[in-house]
Amino acid sequence: MTQASFDMTNALSSVPGAMSTMPTSSAKPVMQLEGVSVFYGSYEAVRGTTMPVREQQITAMIGPSGCGKSTILRSLNRMNDLIPGARIGGKITFHGQDLYAPDVDPIQVRRRIGMVFQKPNPFPKSIYENVAYGLRINGIKDNMDDRVEKALRDGALWDEVKDKLKSSGLALSGGQQQRLCIARAIAVQPDVILMDEPCSALDPIATGKIEDLMHELARTYTIVIVTHNMQQAARVSHYTAFFTAEVDEQQVRHGRLIEFNDTGRIFTNPTDKRTEDYITGRFG
Amino acid sequence: MTTQSSTLTQKDRGRITDRAFWLLCIAAGITVLVILAAILVSTLQQSWPAMSKAGENGFFTSKLWDPNIGKFGILPFVFGTLVTSLIAVALAVPVSIGIALFLTELAPRRIKGSIVTLIDLLAAVPSVVFGLWGIYVLAPAMTPVYKWLHDTLGGIPVLGALFGEVSALNFMTAGLVLAIMIVPIITSITREVFDTVPDSDKQAAWALGATRWEMIKGAVFPHSFGGLVGGVMLGLGRAMGETIAVALLIGNSIQITANLFAPGTSIPAAIVNYFGEAGGDYTSALIGMGVVLFVVTVIVNLLAQAIVRRAEIRMRGAKA
Ligand SMILES: Nc1ncnc2c1ncn2[C@@H]1O[C@H](COP(=O)(O)OP(=O)(O)OP(=O)(O)O)[C@@H](O)[C@H]1O
Ligand SMILES: [Mg+2]
Numbered sequence: 166m167t168q169a170s171f172d173m174t175n176a177l178s179s180v181p182g183a184m185s186t187m188p189t190s191s192a193k194p195v196m197q198l199e200g201v202s203v204f205y206g207s208y209e210a211v212r213g214t215t216m217p218v219r220e221q222q223i224t225a226m227i228g229p230s231g232c233g234k235s236t237i238l239r240s241l242n243r244m245n246d247l248i249p250g251a252r253i254g255g256k257i258t259f260h261g262q263d264l265y266a267p268d269v270d271p272i273q274v275r276r277r278i279g280m281v282f283q284k285p286n287p288f289p290k291s292i293y294e295n296v297a298y299g300l301r302i303n304g305i306k307d308n309m310d311d312r313v314e315k316a317l318r319d320g321a322l323w324d325e326v327k328d329k330l331k332s333s334g335l336a337l338s339g340g341q342q343q344r345l346c347i348a349r350a351i352a353v354q355p356d357v358i359l360m361d362e363p364c365s366a367l368d369p370i371a372t373g374k375i376e377d378l379m380h381e382l383a384r385t386y387t388i389v390i391v392t393h394n395m396q397q398a399a400r401v402s403h404y405t406a407f408f409t410a411e412v413d414e415q416q417v418r419h420g421r422l423i424e425f426n427d428t429g430r431i432f433t434n435p436t437d438k439r440t441e442d443y444i445t446g447r448f449g
Numbered sequence: 450m451t452t453q454s455s456t457l458t459q460k461d462r463g464r465i466t467d468r469a470f471w472l473l474c475i476a477a478g479i480t481v482l483v484i485l486a487a488i489l490v491s492t493l494q495q496s497w498p499a500m501s502k503a504g505e506n507g508f509f510t511s512k513l514w515d516p517n518i519g520k521f522g523i524l525p526f527v528f529g530t531l532v533t534s535l536i537a538v539a540l541a542v543p544v545s546i547g548i549a550l551f552l553t554e555l556a557p558r559r560i561k562g563s564i565v566t567l568i569d570l571l572a573a574v575p576s577v578v579f580g581l582w583g584i585y586v587l588a589p590a591m592t593p594v595y596k597w598l599h600d601t602l603g604g605i606p607v608l609g610a611l612f613g614e615v616s617a618l619n620f621m622t623a624g625l626v627l628a629i630m631i632v633p634i635i636t637s638i639t640r641e642v643f644d645t646v647p648d649s650d651k652q653a654a655w656a657l658g659a660t661r662w663e664m665i666k667g668a669v670f671p672h673s674f675g676g677l678v679g680g681v682m683l684g685l686g687r688a689m690g691e692t693i694a695v696a697l698l699i700g701n702s703i704q705i706t707a708n709l710f711a712p713g714t715s716i717p718a719a720i721v722n723y724f725g726e727a728g729g730d731y732t733s734a735l736i737g738m739g740v741v742l743f744v745v746t747v748i749v750n751l752l753a754q755a756i757v758r759r760a761e762i763r764m765r766g767a768k769a
Contacts, residue, residue, distance in 0.1 A: 242656065244652070244655065244656060247652075247655060272658050272659070272660055273658065274658075275655060275656055275657065275658040275659075276657070276658030277658075279656060279657065280652075280656035282649060282652060282653065282656075284649055286647070286649040286650055286652070286653045287653075288650060288653065288654075288667060288668060288671055289650075289671045289672055290671050298654075298657065298667050299657040299658075302657065302658065302659050302660070302663045302667070303658065346653070349653075349657070350656070350657070353657060353658070
């Protein structure tokens with residue numbers, strides 16, 4: 166745990182790297198993870214993660230399968246609360262407030278920190294109702310049409326669906342469905358949007374559209390994305406966190422954050438040998 | 450060559466079992482159809498004497514049922530069947546959905562199993578036991594409640610007609626017992642349907658900041674609509690066909706009235722009550738009632754299927 170925070174301090178003190186037209190390292194952290202461990206029952210899936218999530222920046226989480234990227238991502242909006250036996254150690258703050266303080270309502274947390282999943286999962290309802298759902302449960306009733314249109318425009322889907330808002334969200338293509346899910350998430354205007362491999366079920370063209378969309382969204386929103394596609398991380402993100410799974414003294418595997426830095430630096434000049442091995446494809 | 454032919458024969462053997470299985474399935478399917486057709490033909494035949502004289506005996510159109518003078522109007526029986534079944538469905542559906550939601554979304558695994566067993570046990574109780582329990586326990590217990598409802602709501606125009614003078618045995622108690630009898634089947638179908646809702650849909654709702662109830666409305670119900678309608682229709686079919694419990698509880702009075710606290714009758718109750726004493730056109734009329742019930746059940750089922758299909762097309766974008 167101390168080791169990870171040490172790496173972190175190192176990473177943060179370093180000046181933004183070569184490729185960096187993108188990261189604004191002055192951007193203040195919206196969220197801050199301090200020594201975050203996540204347990205499933207007695208199994209510590211991820212141990213000692215310390216990293217910031219900076220405002221209106223895209224933070225990518227990369228690393229081999231099973232290293233705990235999704236686990237950490239879900240802990241950021243308390244989706245882990247829904248898994249029986251899951252619990253968290255360490256501290257996550259959101260605008261300085263402890264996300265797991267006893268008086269914090271996970272439902273309110275999720276209204277501020279939205280999520281887009283790997284498999285597009287529109288509700289079996291009309292396109293319109295998919296977007297309106299989030300607004301309705303947030304108690305918004307006025308200007309519904311305008312709000313739905315704005316969300317669909319911001320989700321880069323409006324032109325493709327404006328003539329068939331009443332038809333089912335499931336009748337769209339996979340890429341359109343994913344943009345519908347993004348529109349649904351941004352309709353409620355969260356502060357942060359978490360995306361867990363949002364393009365892994367999509368073809369390159371649909372993926373490109375979503376990446377463009379993410380750049381647009383980063384003007385307004387803070388984004389955290391998990392991806393297995395390293396080019397994608399390099400293309401879209403400002404910051405990158407590299408995780409891997411390592412075996413401890415008791416022969417138990419735990420996910421760990423190895424290196425956090427701005428993306429240019431991670432991909433051109435990583436500090437840690439393990440990061441370098443992974444991004445150059447020499448991993449396992 | 451030898452190896453080739455041996456693989457060939459093996460393949461053939463696989464084909465033969467495949468074909469045999471296929472034939473078996475077809476045969477089973479045809480048998481069901483034949484039995485259904487046979488039932489329909491023979492009952493139609495036996496009820497024909499009464500139905501063909503519908504003009505004189507008022508079979509389909511009259512509410513006058515008096516075998517002594519050859520009047521066989523079945524409307525009071527159809528009415529009683531519909532009223533009791535609708536009461537049953539109206540009461541059982543919300544309760545069943547509630548239990549199913551509790552079981553799928555809330556109940557800890559430990560108590561889930563025991564509740565399911567309990568409900569399955571309810572389904573195993575013979576209907577005559579329900580009928581007797583209704584007569585000796587439920588009817589007396591409910592009478593004061595009915596009286597209170599009559600006293601408080603009796604003056605209001607429409608409700609007053611529904612909650613009229615209270616008789617010991619009536620539509621309401623019959624409907625109530627029917628409701629208890631169909632709760633297990635509706636609950637078990639509803640539960641199965643809720644269990645098939647993809648986790649990804651629930652996650653989507655949670656991630657938008659839904660409360661549990663909002664998650665259920667947004668993710669569980671839209672996915673379950675078809676299955677829910679199916680479950681309700683199955684329950685309705687059971688309620689319409691239930692014989693002995695209704696015969697014991699409905700009071701056996703041949704009348705059409707808006708008053709839910711009045712005694713009435715139903716198709717199965719009439720058949721079981723009168724069949725022994727009947728003969729000739731009388732018997733034929735009773736069998737005719739059975740045919741009518743059968744046809745109504747089929748229509749209800751077809752309607753339900755149509756509703757389900759339309760809802761599915763609307764929700765899945767015609768893909769399913
Ligand atoms: N619901 C759960 N219950 C128990 N263990 C879990 C659960 N979800 C994940 N784990 C475990 O936690 C560890 C991290 O899993 P996680 O899904 O976070 O990895 P990941 O980095 O997202 O992998 P992938 O790239 O394959 O999606 C794994 O060892 C996994 O088996
Ligand atoms: Mg994952």
